[in-house]
Amino acid sequence: MATSRFSLRERGILIALALFWAVCAGTNTMFRDVSTYLSILRESSFVGVCAVGMTFCIISGDFDLSVGSMLSLLGIACVAIVGHTGLFLALVFVTLLGAGCGLINGALVALLRIPAFIATLAMYFIYRALAYIVTNGQPVQFQEPWFTEVGNGSLAGVPTPFLFLVALAAGATYVLRRTPFGRYVLAIGNSRRASEISGIRIARVRLAIFTLVGAFTGVAALLISSRMWSANSGMKIGYEFDVIAAVVLGGTSLSGGKGSVANTVVAAVFFASLNTAMNMFHVDSYMQRVVIGIVLLFAFSLTGIRSFVAERLRLRQESREAPKVAPGGESAAAP
Amino acid sequence: MLGRLFESYFIYLVAAATFAVFAILTPTILTGANIVNLLTNAAMVAIAAAGMTFAITGGGFDLSIGSILALTTCVLGKLVPHLGAWGAVAVALLVGGVLGAVNGLIVTKLRIQTFVATLSTMIVYRGFALIYTGGRDATLYANLDVKYFTGGELLGIPFPIALTALVFLVAYGAYRFTPFGVRVRGIGSNLAAAQVSGIPVDSTLIAIFVLTATTTVLSGTLLTSQLLTGNGRVGLGFELEVITATILGGTSLSGGRGNVWGTLVAALLLTIIANGLNLLGLPDQYQRLAKGLIFIVALALDSLLRRFRERRS
Numbered sequence: 001m002a003t004s005r006f007s008l009r010e011r012g013i014l015i016a017l018a019l020f021w022a023v024c025a026g027t028n029t030m031f032r033d034v035s036t037y038l039s040i041l042r043e044s045s046f047v048g049v050c051a052v053g054m055t056f057c058i059i060s061g062d063f064d065l066s067v068g069s070m071l072s073l074l075g076i077a078c079v080a081i082v083g084h085t086g087l088f089l090a091l092v093f094v095t096l097l098g099a100g101c102g103l104i105n106g107a108l109v110a111l112l113r114i115p116a117f118i119a120t121l122a123m124y125f126i127y128r129a130l131a132y133i134v135t136n137g138q139p140v141q142f143q144e145p146w147f148t149e150v151g152n153g154s155l156a157g158v159p160t161p162f163l164f165l166v167a168l169a170a171g172a173t174y175v176l177r178r179t180p181f182g183r184y185v186l187a188i189g190n191s192r193r194a195s196e197i198s199g200i201r202i203a204r205v206r207l208a209i210f211t212l213v214g215a216f217t218g219v220a221a222l223l224i225s226s227r228m229w230s231a232n233s234g235m236k237i238g239y240e241f242d243v244i245a246a247v248v249l250g251g252t253s254l255s256g257g258k259g260s261v262a263n264t265v266v267a268a269v270f271f272a273s274l275n276t277a278m279n280m281f282h283v284d285s286y287m288q289r290v291v292i293g294i295v296l297l298f299a300f301s302l303t304g305i306r307s308f309v310a311e312r313l314r315l316r317q318e319s320r321e322a323p324k325v326a327p328g329g330e331s332a333a334a335p
Numbered sequence: 336m337l338g339r340l341f342e343s344y345f346i347y348l349v350a351a352a353t354f355a356v357f358a359i360l361t362p363t364i365l366t367g368a369n370i371v372n373l374l375t376n377a378a379m380v381a382i383a384a385a386g387m388t389f390a391i392t393g394g395g396f397d398l399s400i401g402s403i404l405a406l407t408t409c410v411l412g413k414l415v416p417h418l419g420a421w422g423a424v425a426v427a428l429l430v431g432g433v434l435g436a437v438n439g440l441i442v443t444k445l446r447i448q449t450f451v452a453t454l455s456t457m458i459v460y461r462g463f464a465l466i467y468t469g470g471r472d473a474t475l476y477a478n479l480d481v482k483y484f485t486g487g488e489l490l491g492i493p494f495p496i497a498l499t500a501l502v503f504l505v506a507y508g509a510y511r512f513t514p515f516g517v518r519v520r521g522i523g524s525n526l527a528a529a530q531v532s533g534i535p536v537d538s539t540l541i542a543i544f545v546l547t548a549t550t551t552v553l554s555g556t557l558l559t560s561q562l563l564t565g566n567g568r569v570g571l572g573f574e575l576e577v578i579t580a581t582i583l584g585g586t587s588l589s590g591g592r593g594n595v596w597g598t599l600v601a602a603l604l605l606t607i608i609a610n611g612l613n614l615l616g617l618p619d620q621y622q623r624l625a626k627g628l629i630f631i632v633a634l635a636l637d638s639l640l641r642r643f644r645e646r647r648s
Contacts, residue, residue, distance in 0.1 A: 063450075113642070114634040115588060117396075117450050121575060122634065126627035132620040241458060254451060286465040286567075293459035300455060301445040308446065 013250055013263050017270045024277050031280070038159055040272045045161035046224050047239070048268035051246040052165070052172045053216025055264045056209050058247050059176075060189045061256030062109065062116040064210060067217045068239030069127035070101050074221035075231030076131055079140045082147055095218040101127065102214020103207065110206035124240070132233035139232035151227030161223045165265060168219065173261045185209060189256030241296070246271055249299040346584055346597050350604040357611035364607075364614055371493055373610045374603075375485055375561065378495040379554045381602035383573070384580040385506040386550030388598045389543050391581050392510075394523040394590030395449035397547040399438060400577060402460035403431055404570035407555025409464045411481070412473025412565020420480045427552050434460060435548025439541030457574070464567035473565035484560035495557050499599070502550065507595045519543065524591025572623075575630065580605055583633040589641060605629075 024031040050067055057064050074094050082090040101123075108119040153160045176182035184205045187195040196202055225231040250267035252259030274295065278288050357364050364373070383400055390397050407427050414423035434456070441452045475481050489497040510516040518539045521529040530536055559565060582588060583604065584597030608629070612622050 108631065108635075112635050113638045114631075118578070118582075118588065118634060119631070121578075122627050122630040125572065125575060125623055125630075129620045129624035129627060133624065137620075238458075241454070248451075254448065284466070286462050286470060289462035290459050290466070293455050293457075293462060296455040296458070297441065297445070297447070297452070300447045300451050301441075305445070 013266045013270060017266055017273065020270065020273055020277075024273070024280075028277070028280055031277075036276065038154075038157070040269060040276050041162040042159035043275070044265075044269040044272035045159065045165040046220060046227065047242045047246055047271065048165045048265050049161075049168055049220040049223060050213075050217050050239075051243045051250075051264045051268050052169050052261055053213040054243050054247050055172070055250070055252055055259050055261050056176070056185055057116075057213050058244070058252050058254065059256060059259040060185050060206065060209050061192070062206065062209070063120060063244065064102075064105060064213045065117065065120040065240050065244075066101075066105060066123035066127055067213065067243055068236050069124045069131065070098065070214065070217050071221045071224065071239055072231065072233055072235050073101070073127045073131040073134075074098050074218050075225035075235060076135055076140055076233070078222050079142045079225050079231045083142055083144070087147060087150070091219070091222055094222050095215050098214040098216070098218025098221065099211045100214065102211040102217070105214065106207040106210030109210060110203040128233065135233050137233055139230050141230040143229045147226055148229050149226075151223050151225075161227070164219065164223060165268075168216070169261050169265050176261060181205070181208065186257060189253075189258070191257075241292075242271065245292070245296050245299060249295070251302075254300065346600050346604065350600050350607065353604060353611070354607050357607060357614070361611065361614040364611055369610070369614075373606055374493070374499075375495045375557065376610065377603045377606035378499040379557050380576055380580050380605060381499050381599050382502050382557070383547070383551045383554040383577045384584070384598045384602050385502050385595065386547035387577050387581045388506065388584070388586050388593050388595055389510070389519050390449075390547050391578070391586050391588065392523045392590060392593030393519045393540065393543050394526065395442070395540065395543065396453060396578065397438065397544060398450065398453040398574045399434070399457040399460055400547055400551040401570040401573035402457045402464065403434055403548050403551045404555045404558065404573050405567050406434070406460055406464040406467070407431065407552045408559045408562070408565040408569055409468045409473060409567055410565070411556065411559040412475055413467065415475055415478045415481055420478070420483065424552075424556050427556065428549055431548040431552035431555075432545050435545035436541055438548070439544035442544070443537040443540050461567060468565060468567050470567060475559070475563045475565070481560045481563065484556050486560075498553065498557070502553065503595060503599050510593060510595050515539070515542065520591055520593070522590075523593075576605065576626070579626070579630045579633060582637055583629075587641065588634075588637060 021031070021037075030036050050071070054064060054067070074097055077097055078090055078094040081093060085093065105116075105120055105123055108114050108123070109116045112119075150160055155163055176185065184195070184200050187198070187200060188202055188205055192202060221231075224236065228235070246268040247259070247264050248254060248267075249270065250260065250263035250265075252264065271292075274292075275288070278291065283291065354364075363369060383404070387397060387400070407430075410427045410430055411423050414426055417423075418426065438453055438456055441447055441456065442449050445452070447455075484494055487494045492500075510519070518529070518534045521532070521534050522536055522539060526536070555570075558569065562569070580602040581598050582601075584599070584601035585594035586592065586598065605626070608625065609622060612625060617625075
């Protein structure tokens with residue numbers, strides 16, 4: 001239905017973010033300071049980088065729940081080697097290692113054909129257990145400034161992690177919109193059956209998508225462990241929910257087939273703003289979970305509400321055109 | 336025929352073989368005290384898995400049960416001193432029923448996939464549990480009547496075992512012989528056909544979620560009785576263990592085919608493995624690794640069997 005480039009559907013999250021910022025700036029003086037917004041951009045990058053990869057995964061109709069545990073394992077690996085290899089090699093290594101983990105996930109999903117949700121749920125436990133086993137539960141640290149500067153520093157006033165995010169998001173947008181691979185991802189999400197018939201090698205594309213998610217998680221792991229100067233086996237529990245929430249709030253359809261990397265980034269900024277605002281308004285940390293869960297539910301139900309409205313409109317139109325035909329029965333969500 | 340038999344009873348063989356192996360490695364597993372302990376632990380997984388068998392047969396999932404388990408321990412931890420053990424359990428069942436109905440309403444009325452819906456409520460319900468107790472322990476060391484649920488006996492049988500037997504007899508009866516069971520299988524094997532043939536899909540789905548939540552409350556009651564503590568952080572990963580037991584027991588992920596007794600045996604198998612590894616002195620994290628790997632193997636087998644069946648038909 002979205003024919004206009006600037007439809008509400010495509011720009012909804014941007015408008016929501018602008019409104020939220022306006023309300024916060026009106027009620028809290030700290031939201032009138034540029035440094036608050038810069039800090040929000042920094043925090044949003046840690047979720048955003050991984051969410052860019054996850055956008056591909058969700059567009060293709062899959063999920064990866066293991067990214068939080070993978071992040072912990074990769075962060076530990078990164079901190080452990082960065083002192084020996086230097087920053088650039090550590091980035092290359094951790095990205096490749098992430099890609100390797102992603103490849104394992106992809107093999108379970110695409111080759112063994114285990115539903116993605118379940119396969120990655122199992123890997124969620126395995127990666128976390130491995131992270132614990134290799135460190136024996138102890139945190140690993142590396143505090144040289146040239147390393148911690150990546151997560152904590154700024155370049156020309158802009159937080160460095162956000163520069164990473166913008167660069168990766170731009171690259172990902174190009175891949176999604178302008179390359180055959182991007183078209184395959186969208187096609188698989190739209191109809192796996194039709195893509196198969198039209199000769200797309202589905203297993204290979206899905207394998208590549210999960211590998212991609214792993215690689216992006218690797219970059220996020222470097223940024224986060226640099227930000228914290230350390231990594232441990234208990235870090236970022238629940239990270240996968242933040243990531244998936246950002247993708248879905250950004251309007252990527254859970255049933256696959258459509259989505260936008262740019263909106264994912266805006267949604268990540270929105271969540272970072274929500275967290276900052278809840279801290280500034282002294283919302284209890286347990287209550288924050290409940291709020292985030294409810295925002296999530298709202299985001300997930302957007303697709304359902306939209307199709308419900310569309311169906312009602314269609315039914316009304318049909319009954320107007322052919323008043324004698326009884327409307328179809330109630331239908332429920334596919335479980 | 337032989338393949339079919341092998342497929343149905345494979346899990347029993349695996350459970351027996353595993354038990355035999357551990358019996359050789361650590362004879363402690365055979366002591367009476369350990370067996371009662373083992374069966375009590377198995378009961379916690381098995382009872383919740385009985386509910387989950389209906390959810391997965393119906394083509395859905397409930398990921399929020401770990402949080403419902405935590406909330407149950409909190410409700411009991413807070414209320415047993417005021418209402419007594421049975422009164423508090425009644426309240427917990429009510430709370431569980433309401434939360435399950437909320438899950439069901441979200442799935443059917445907001446039309447969110449069960450996975451994602453229960454993923455969100457998993458976060459929210461755990462938030463409730465933590466808010467309710469302020470993140471602290473609610474201990475019951477002065478209220479030993481709760482101990483009946485793990486230490487007591489019903490008709491001469493240890494209570495957890497009697498409860499498990501009761502739950503599974505009812506679950507099997509409901510699955511096999513009631514209209515509800517037929518509807519669940521119908522929805523799971525073909526949702527569109529179920530709708531067209533007039534099955535009340537929405538109310539059946541809501542009932543399924545009430546069932547998973549209330550069976551989890553029963554598991555939570557046993558857990559509280561064992562720990563004598565309510566805490567909002569217990570039961571992390573409980574949903575995974577329960578889903579593993581259900582799938583390992585032969586309930587197909589693609590829906591429509593459940594196996595109630597298989598679920599019971601698989602829950603027992605998982606507990607035997609955990610108990611055996613414990614007695615062998617393997618640290619907690621290695622056990623988690625082992626469980627994750629077993630889960631993957633079970634899923635791979637399930638998917639291979641499914642493909643085999645498709646090819647044959």
